[in-house]
Amino acid sequence: MTDPATDPATGPVIVRLSTRLLTAPMPRPWVPSAPQLHVIVVDVEDSDGATGTGFSWTPTIGASTVRALLDDDIRSFALGRPADARTLWPLLWAHLHEAGGGGITTIALAGLDTALWDLAGQRAGLSLSRLLGRRRDSVAAYGSGVNLHYPIDELVAQAERWVATGYTAVKIKVGKPDAREDADRVAAVRAVIGPDRLLMLDANQRWDLPTAITRIRALTGFDPHWIEEPLRSDDTAGYRALRAAVDVPIALGENVHTIHRFRDLLDAGAADILQPNVVRVGGITPFLEIAELIEASDARLAPHLLMELSGQLALTLAAETAVEDVEDADFASLGLITGSGPLEQAGAVLRMRDTPGLGLDFVQSLPSTTDLSRPSIRLENA
Numbered sequence: 407m408t409d410p411a412t413d414p415a416t417g418p419v420i421v422r423l424s425t426r427l428l429t430a431p432m433p434r435p436w437v438p439s440a441p442q443l444h445v446i447v448v449d450v451e452d453s454d455g456a457t458g459t460g461f462s463w464t465p466t467i468g469a470s471t472v473r474a475l476l477d478d479d480i481r482s483f484a485l486g487r488p489a490d491a492r493t494l495w496p497l498l499w500a501h502l503h504e505a506g507g508g509g510i511t512t513i514a515l516a517g518l519d520t521a522l523w524d525l526a527g528q529r530a531g532l533s534l535s536r537l538l539g540r541r542r543d544s545v546a547a548y549g550s551g552v553n554l555h556y557p558i559d560e561l562v563a564q565a566e567r568w569v570a571t572g573y574t575a576v577k578i579k580v581g582k583p584d585a586r587e588d589a590d591r592v593a594a595v596r597a598v599i600g601p602d603r604l605l606m607l608d609a610n611q612r613w614d615l616p617t618a619i620t621r622i623r624a625l626t627g628f629d630p631h632w633i634e635e636p637l638r639s640d641d642t643a644g645y646r647a648l649r650a651a652v653d654v655p656i657a658l659g660e661n662v663h664t665i666h667r668f669r670d671l672l673d674a675g676a677a678d679i680l681q682p683n684v685v686r687v688g689g690i691t692p693f694l695e696i697a698e699l700i701e702a703s704d705a706r707l708a709p710h711l712l713m714e715l716s717g718q719l720a721l722t723l724a725a726e727t728a729v730e731d732v733e734d735a736d737f738a739s740l741g742l743i744t745g746s747g748p749l750e751q752a753g754a755v756l757r758m759r760d761t762p763g764l765g766l767d768f769v770q771s772l773p774s775t776t777d778l779s780r781p782s783i784r785l786e787n788a
Contacts, residue, residue, distance in 0.1 A: 423518065430442060460516070462685055491526065512687055517689075524763035538694070547729050554582065622652045626654055659679075659683075665699060680696075683709075701725055743769065744767045
């Protein structure tokens, strides 16, 4: 019997997959030790000659490993298989699972998955949000900074820029060694933004459970809208205990990689807000499944980073949600794409250009990097 997963008669199959690594210097490094951000661009072609371009991404760790997985195991498995994201993703995830169900495997999977969705949009002449079914014409953004290392005067200046832009919600980092310094910084930002704007806090997994309880209670007076990743993302039992011990809503999910882990968090009652990152979960295909899972629960969904893609997906979700705009970290500001990309931003409001596919035209190389493209492999006569 013919296997529909490999039968060309079921539709076009993948005949080429190639990658290139773009390493962009960041105008505002997220940590002093990591002044660059890495994007692995993935180009794919099907047996009808249609093409698509997607990407994977990592701000610090693993860019060369992600690229190697795409160039080797993912490419060898994908060639000759259907050029359809929803068909291929579960097959490829199962194939890679021996190397890990999430993390590097899902981050690499996102490169091919997003490229296949771009290909589908190019074929249909539709933007991603139109292809998926757009539910609204605009989405709110909130101002975000990776700013724990900023002196307090720079932090205040950033908050002032957010207010001038018109954001009604902002997010800053906490987790200084001295709890009093955290309190001083949060107080200074609250003074700038006033009582009516939402203020989110992000601890980036810096605390253990007793510390988190103490620190969060000390910051409750500043009316935080949520506290993000106060514990290691793996500590489901810790999050369940923390949520029961504090009144501030708990946000979690940027370092959670599979729908199974998101289901575990929901079943445990571990968080109020879940934050899937579209690349870290493996691309658009699993993100949509995770979104459905969250939307059927009592938790809220808040996409993590990658505004160019998260903003498009937010237009298609059942519940309205704001997307994260990290200052000077969008692809256009980093010089990773030509033009301004798929989003039109007016203050805190994002709208979508109806460019077919993802609407991301990545540059071929960056002045600060060498083109490390590896030769593509084409499957002839597929």
